[in-house]
Amino acid sequence: MKTDNDIIDTLESLEQFLLSVENGGLGLEGVAGVGMATNNSDGRHFVAVFNDKQQLLLARWISDEIFETGKELVRTGPKRH
Incomplete structure (x- = not known):
């Protein structure tokens, strides 16, 4: 798995990661x-x-808390643009 060793441990960090993905x-x-x-x-x-072939391009570790609380953010995407 291609990963960055930084762990996402806040919803703000998860949102920033998602925005970075969206914005290229x-x-x-x-x-x-x-x-x-x-x-x-x-x-x-x-x-x-x-x-689009379900191949992994990049992964970031997340804390257990973010795994539980960030599901909706990942599902619906970040609100800020």
């Missing part, structure tokens, strides 16, 4: 979606950016 600020090409998941090998949670 991370240099990713072919972004089709974002989702949250759990790593099967160690149980850590992450937010993932996928292309």
